[in-house]
Amino acid sequence: MQLLHTKQELKKYLFPLISKSKTLGLVPTMGALHLGHVSLIQKAYHENEHVVVSIFVNPTQFNNADDLKKYPKTLDKDIALIKKVSPDIIIYAPSVEEIYENQVKAEKYNFEGLDVVMEGEFRAGHFDGVGTIVEELLTSIKPNRAYFGEKDFQQLQIIKKLVAIKNIPVKIIGCAIVREENGLAMSSRNERLSPKLRQRASFIYETLSTAKEKFGTKSALEVTNWVKGQFEKEEDFKLEYFQITDIDRLKPLKRKLKNKQYRAFIAVFADDVRLIDNIAL
Helix, strand or coil: CECCCCHHHHHHHHHHHHHHHCCCCEEECCCCCCHHHHHHHHHHHHHHEEEEEEECCCCHHHCCCCCCCCHCCCCHHHHHHHHHHHCCEECCCHHHHHHCCCCCCCCCCCCCCCCCCCCHHHHHCCCHHHHHHHHHHHHHHHEEEEEEEEHHHHHHHHHHHHHHHCCCCEEEEEEEEEECCCCCEHHHHHHHHCHHHHHHHHHHHHHHHHHHHHCCCHHHHHHHHHHHHHHHHCCEEEEEEEEEEEECCCECCCCCCCCCCHHHHHHHHECCCEEEEEEEE
């Protein structure tokens, strides 16, 4: 198992691989790994000759200092989990100082409106922070393919836009959401839920699934109002947003069009834990 902490170590180790035209896959993570991450790592491992998993809790994508402080850091457990996939996987775990040097600040990007709805509306500056770290990883590691989960579907679309804007030669691969037995989308934040609330959080996916059924015969407004009504009955969960958009521009849906693909997005607070999910319609 190769564990690297600095850009210099990374460059020195990867250069021989890149120069020999070996295919390289990247799985960027913020650590606190779970089976959703494992599915990304396994896919990358099967599709590339070499794989880098980055572990870095990126401060510039947190708009809430308390949320950053509470984010779990479990490097030893993460390494053990990655090793179970393969001991040949390269782990890159830099410090904040290594990435940002003396100025912890995000770059500014024009994502052409993808970043102003949903997560962007409620988390100011979040996607500039995401873009900053992803651009850094893609340009320093130079992977052929990079793997991201569809649980963060808006982020996935923004990363595809970033690659186009910056003309970075990498294939961005979206991977299906991995869920717990009760349907809750796997997330590092799930560990902060009480056992009872974690089980009850199946309500989120159940609501999304029923919304998908209703979307077949109801308008987007009718479905949205129904979802809001369901959450008004729930004391344990507070709905932050529910939005139906097209999958390309993430524009809120006003009227259904033929040959268009849509997706429903949701953000919910369970106590002080913020959970997101989405479903293809």
